Amino acid sequence: MIRLPSLQLRLAVRLAALFVAATAVAVAILIYQAYDTAGSLNDRELSQRAEDLANAVVRDAAGAAQMRLPDKLASAYAASNDDIFAVRDRTGRLLAASPPEFGAKVARWPAPTDDPAFFRLNDLGIAEYYGLSVELGSAAGPVWVSVAQAASANILVHSLLREFIFDVAWIIPLFMVATLAIGFLAIRRGLKPVEEISRRAAAIGPETMSVRLPDENLPSEVKPLVSAVNRAFDRLERGFAMQREFTANAAHELRTPLAIITGALDSMHGGDDLATLKKDVARMNRLVEQLLRVARLDAVALEFAKVDLNELAKSVVAAMAPWAVAQQRTLAFAAAPSPVWLHANAHAVTDAIRNVIENAVTHSPPGGEVAVTVHPDARVSIADRGGGVPPQDRKRIFERFWRGKGERAEGAGLGLSIVSEIMRTHDGSVTVDDQPGGGAVFTLAFPRAERRNAE
Numbered sequence: 001m002i003r004l005p006s007l008q009l010r011l012a013v014r015l016a017a018l019f020v021a022a023t024a025v026a027v028a029i030l031i032y033q034a035y036d037t038a039g040s041l042n043d044r045e046l047s048q049r050a051e052d053l054a055n056a057v058v059r060d061a062a063g064a065a066q067m068r069l070p071d072k073l074a075s076a077y078a079a080s081n082d083d084i085f086a087v088r089d090r091t092g093r094l095l096a097a098s099p100p101e102f103g104a105k106v107a108r109w110p111a112p113t114d115d116p117a118f119f120r121l122n123d124l125g126i127a128e129y130y131g132l133s134v135e136l137g138s139a140a141g142p143v144w145v146s147v148a149q150a151a152s153a154n155i156l157v158h159s160l161l162r163e164f165i166f167d168v169a170w171i172i173p174l175f176m177v178a179t180l181a182i183g184f185l186a187i188r189r190g191l192k193p194v195e196e197i198s199r200r201a202a203a204i205g206p207e208t209m210s211v212r213l214p215d216e217n218l219p220s221e222v223k224p225l226v227s228a229v230n231r232a233f234d235r236l237e238r239g240f241a242m243q244r245e246f247t248a249n250a251a252h253e254l255r256t257p258l259a260i261i262t263g264a265l266d267s268m269h270g271g272d273d274l275a276t277l278k279k280d281v282a283r284m285n286r287l288v289e290q291l292l293r294v295a296r297l298d299a300v301a302l303e304f305a306k307v308d309l310n311e312l313a314k315s316v317v318a319a320m321a322p323w324a325v326a327q328q329r330t331l332a333f334a335a336a337p338s339p340v341w342l343h344a345n346a347h348a349v350t351d352a353i354r355n356v357i358e359n360a361v362t363h364s365p366p367g368g369e370v371a372v373t374v375h376p377d378a379r380v381s382i383a384d385r386g387g388g389v390p391p392q393d394r395k396r397i398f399e400r401f402w403r404g405k406g407e408r409a410e411g412a413g414l415g416l417s418i419v420s421e422i423m424r425t426h427d428g429s430v431t432v433d434d435q436p437g438g439g440a441v442f443t444l445a446f447p448r449a450e451r452r453n454a455e
Contacts, residue, residue, distance in 0.1 A: 012184045019183075023176060042149070046132050047116065050145040053087055057095065057138035065089045065140030067096035082150035084129060090142050106146045109133065121148060193218050197226060210237065306449055307349065309340040313374050316353045320361075328366040331357070334373040341449040342378060344426050349446075352422040352430075353380060355415040356442045360384035363440075378448045383441040389432050398430065419444070 052073065060066045067087055069077070077083055077098045086097040086106035097103020102124060112133040121129040131148025197213045204211050212230045215223055268274055317333040324331045342349070353372075360370045363386035371383045389397060398420035416430075423430045428446040435441045 011187045012180070015183050015187070016180050019176060019179060023172060027172060042130075043116075043118070043132070046147055046149060047134070049083075049085070049147045050116075050132065050134055050136060053085055053145050053147060054136035054138045054143055057087060057089075057140050057143050059140045065095060065138070065143065069096070081127065083148075084124075084131070085145070085147045087146075088144040089140070090144070092144075095143070102146075102148075106133075109146070111135070112144050112146075119148070127151070190219070194222055197222075201229065204233065304343050304345055307342050307344055307346045309342050309349070309378060309380065309446065310335045310374050311339075312346060312349050313353055313372055313380055316350055316357065317372050320354065320357055324357075324361050324370065327361055329361050329364050330369045331361075332369055332371045334371070336374045336376045338376070340374060340376060340378050342426075342446050343449045344446065348422045348425065352419045352444060353382070355419050356382045356430075356444065359415055360386070360440075360442070363387065378446040380444045380446075381441055382444075383435050383439060385435070385437075385439040388434055388438065388440045394432050397432070 053067075053069075056067055056069045056073070057065055058068050077085065081099075084098055084102045086103040087095045088106070089095060090111075092107065092111070094103050094107050097106065102121075105121075105124065112135050114135045116132040116134040118130070118132045121131070127150045129148040130151055131146060133144065133146040135142055135144055137143075197218070200211070200213050212233060213226050215226045215230075218226060314333060314335060317331050321331045357370060357372065360382050361384070364370055364384045365386065368385040371381075373381045373383075375381065398416050419430050423444060423446075426446055428444065431443050431445070433441050433443070
């Protein structure tokens with residue numbers, strides 16, 4: 001069974017099937033009633049003729065029954081071969097007949113009753129006749145009247161019926177199409193509030209968790225669903241808020257003791273054990289800082305302004321250059337020939353570039369260089385000479401807390417996920433590819449300010 005994906009289409013198809021079936025039944029009943037009415041009219045005409053013939057029977061001077069047809073009626077029967085009759089008295093004696101052959105045939109028939117008996121004749125001349133025999137009262141007493149009409153006499157009636165059927169045959173499809181079109185438009189208009197709440201639901205995300213679906217002007221069948229979805233959003237919002245609050249509080253609580261430990265370790269002198277301890281504490285400090293960035297990114301709606309990508313990238317490289325030298329790596333920077341304007345949040349873009357540079361420096365070999373390049377089309381590429389990123393891991397590296405197999409870096413798997421979230425918030429993208437000659441190149445692609453304004 002074919003499943004239609006659209007509710008509108010399902011309702012329209014079912015309405016069409018119901019309407020087609022109802023129309024077919026109505027047309028069949030109409031045609032049947034038309035032919036039945038035509039047959040009834042023919043039977044009534046024959047009955048009326050039989051009564052006219054019975055009224056023409058009178059008694060003669062001797063008291064015997066005889067037929068005295070009015071001149072006009074006698075001329076009509078004499079001039080037409082389509083109408084025939086025969087009248088007998090109760091003894092079976094033939095009073096009158098037209099034509100005589102019909103009278104001779106009727107004389108052998110049994111006596112009729114007062115309930116008309118219908119018959120067909122195929123052996124009287126070349127025409128086929130349809131008629132009735134009935135016993136009727138007359139001035140001379142009961143008489144037996146048999147009257148018939150040639151079947152060809154109904155050609156006009158049947159022609160009119162066929163013309164009516166042909167008219168119905170082409171008018172009804174047009175009527176059906178118009179009615180179905182109106183029905184489809186009515187269905188579409190009726191489901192418009194559902195489409196509107198679907199669009200509203202599609203726009204709700206982690207950064208817009210306070211938005212709820214409207215429940216005004218909705219069908220009563222849809223309101224319970226909308227209410228249930230809004231309650232689900234309430235629970236999700238509380239869960240997100242608790243998660244963000246927990247992350248931020250935990251990071252803040254850890255920051256102070258870690259700062260105390262770091263200061264105490266810096267004042268100590270020791271061997272390899274102390275160096276290892278300092279390294280572990282530095283890694284914890286970095287993790288706490290990243291957790292705070294995640295909490296800020298999740299909790300705060302970013303404010304956008306017009307910024308120069310050249311200046312942002314240059315400031316990040318200048319701030320991180322001493323740290324890179326301390327790690328026995330170098331940073332190189334190449335700016336675009338002219339300002340590259342973005343509609344963005346300067347702090348978030350700075351965090352994204354910083355995290356990618358930290359990742360590149362960490363994975364570069366000692367003495368290696370990390371090249372940061374700003375392109376005129378609002379892209380920033382950060383290239384290193386490390387081991388590169390396997391193709392199967394190039395999407396997973398942007399997941400939170402994901403680290404590759406055998407990874408020994410000091411990170412916790414949060415830096416690149418922060419980059420991915422920042423780029424998504426800015427309607428941009430981050431990709432990673434192989435660097436010619438070895439290593440990896442990360443590319444941050446932003447929409448330019450003029451293009452974003454045009455959209």
